[in-house]
Each structure stands twice: as C-alpha cells, then as structure tokens.
Amino acid sequence: MTKTLPTTEARLTELAHELPTPFHLYDERGMRENARAFMQAFAWAPGFRNYYAVKAAPTPALLQILAEEGFGADCSSLPELELAQRCGITGENIMFTSNDTPPEEFRRAAELGAVINLDDITHIAALEEALGGTLPELLSFRYNPGPERTGNAIIGNPVEAKYGVTSEQLLDCYRTAQDKGVGRFALHTMVASNELDASFIIETARMLFTLAVRLKEELGIELEFVNLGGGIGIPYRPEQQAMSYQEVSDGIRELYDSIIRPAGLDGLKLSFECGRVMTGPYGVLVSRVRHVTRKYKDYVGLDACMANLMRPAMYGSYHHITVLNKGEDAPRQTVDVTGSLCENNDKFAIDRELPVMQPGDVVVIHDAGAHGHSMGFNYNGKLRSAEYLLRADGRAEMIRRAETMDDLFATLSW
Secondary structure: OOOOOOHHHHHHHHHHOOOOOOOEEHHHHEEEEEEEEHHHHOOOOOEEEEEEEHHHHOHHHHHHHHHHOEEEEEEEHHHHHHHHHHHHOOOHHEEEEOOOOOOHHHHHHHHHHHHEOOOOHHHHHHHHHHHOOOOOOOOEEEEOOHHHHHOOOOOOHHOOOOOOOOOOHHHHHHHHHHOOOOOOEEEEOOOOOOEEEEHHHHHHHHHHHHHHHHHHHHHOOOOEEOOOOOOOOOOOOOOOOOOOOOHHHHHHHHHHHHHHHHHHOOOOOEEOOOOHHHHHEEEEEEEEEEEEEOOOOOOEEEOOOOOOOOOHHHHHHOOEEEEOOOOOOOEEEEEEEEOOOOOOOOOOEEEEEEEEEOOEEEEEOOOOOOOOHHHOOOOHHOOOEEEEEOOOOOOEEEEEOOOOHHHHHHHOOO
C-alpha cells in the first residue's frame, strides 16, 4: 500500500518552517471520509454505532469531528468520560469499559447515562455499592473466551489477559444482574488489536452471536447490542493492505442472517469500538533533522523523541518515514533514526534505508494519528508537542498547544 502525505510536500515544508517542530498534524478530510466509509459499510446493521476509543487520540477537536460523523466514545477512565461529555457525547453514546475501577468512576459513568461494561464478576457488587445499592437499567459484560479463542499477536492469549469474565462466569453474571433488577443487557469482547485479517473480526462476531442465542435460550435475555471491540488494524508497512470494511461487513451480515435472525433476535444492534483505524492513518509526526553522525553505524537524530511517538520503542513497531524534498533517485543510506531521550531504545527506525539526510531536513513519520501523542510522557523533562488540524482549505489550526516548563512544574511544591 502506497504511503501518502496529508498534503503536498511543499505545504508540509512550509508548515515545518512556520511552526515549531516536532508537531502532530491530522487530516480532517481524510478522517471524515474514512468515518463515513465505515458507517456506510454497516448501514444494514440495526442501530450501528462505533464507540471511538478515546485513548487513541484524546483531543477534543478530533472527538468532535467523529461525533459529527455519528460516532460515540469508548472510555476507560474518569478523564476520558469528562472529555467525551465536554465534547457533547453523552448518554448511551458513551461506553465505559474499565478494570480495577474506583467507585467514583462508576458513579460518574452512571450520572452521564453511559453504558457501563463490567470487566469482572466481582464488579457487579462493586458497582452496586458505588451506586448506593442499585444497578443501572442497562448493563454490559466484557467476555474473555479463554482457551476457546486465541487472541492475535498483539493482544495475546486470552487466558493470560486480566480482562473480562470467563466462559464459566458469563451466565452467572447475567443471572445475578437479572435477579437484581437489570432489564437491559449488552455483550462485549476485545480479542484483537491492529488486526489486518478480516476473518478474525468476522469470527469474533460469530462468537458473540452464538452467545447472544445462548443467553436467550438459557436465561430469556434478549441482548440490545453486541460490541465486537476494536481491533481493525492499519497497514503500517507499505507492503501491507488495509482491511476491507466491506469484506468485514459482508461476513458479519452473513452470520447475522444465519445465526441471529433464525433465533428471533432481529433487533440485535451491532457496534464496534475502533480507534486506531479511524484516526491512525490520518495523523503524522512532523520533525526536523538535528544531527547526522557516524559512530559504529550511521545515525540521524531528530528533534522528536519517543515522548512524541512511543510505539517504535515500546513495541518495536514500524512507522514509515518520508524525507521531504528528496527525489526517487536521491542517494540513500542505512541509518538508525533516533531521538534525544536518555534511553537507547529511543529510535523511530533501526537499520532503515532512507535518503541521505542533512541537518534541517524535514521528516514525516506516518500513521501517528492514534496511540501517538496520547502515549506521550515527560521523562527527561521532555515537553509534549503541539497538535494541529489540517483543514480542507490547507489551513493548519492549532488544537493543542505545546507544553511549557510552567506546565511541567505546575504540580510541584518548591
């Protein structure tokens, strides 16, 4: 898959000289077109909704764009709940999925009317206590299939995961909630992350649809919706192909017609909580070369570091790199692309063949629109960079200013 830039090289070069680097830049037009394509692919599904995973890019301007395109919010903490609410996403457009949850977060989720998705069988009592002896009208449970299903390479073996209720516990969860007066139910799972094989997502639907039928047959519960989780990945590497929304939709629709409709569950709604695929490909990290050096190998040092994009250092993840204004026949060399953090894993690329660079060259790191800025941190006193939204007319609008030392020191006692 060819990697494209969010605008022309000339415009990106202008921005890199106008704005302090590094910075994250998000393509509004690309995000909106992608969101509409996703919604259109599942237009057949009753009450279809994508709860955007706020953790992927918790920036109000981005959440508001996606809310305008019909998305809800998948939240896992009190600040994420507040962020969604302040962006106009409220009620059952919020799904709250957390673990080891403090009571105040359960209370705030209930106050907002969010769909509370319990991660553990003991959380029924914890939620009841937090809410003063009551439970919400609508309750969801996160299912961990354990040895019945393998997770993908990123999310790992479900047996080892701290998340979700087990197969043996699942019916007891719904039975207990039912006995305590809960009248509306949903079901959720999350067994994949950054998956590019459509069949994995389709088989997740089969698993949940089968459970939906079982809940009806054994407990008389007709689920309102199932949430297939996130997990639809993006092609970080140029040789990878994006997952086809239509292929996923067609496969799930076939299962819906063969499992759900014959069971008399035609009204069952379908949802996802995709974050990465919604914004990831539409954000880039723009940086400039600070130093070029030779030690035992060749290094190109940027003014960005893993505080701006942690994924390569944390996971060994590949992010494509474009060096602006270098033609296809520009001389090339194999280098490590590094940042200035005092950690030797602070590298955006290792042994990567790239055009020969000089100090001042502008570098664009692709697919940084999810789990990029949001995973930033202040180790070494590094200040988190600004975020800009690229509007359709080419304007770059600041949507988060860069941190200052005053911000960094604001919580300290002197």
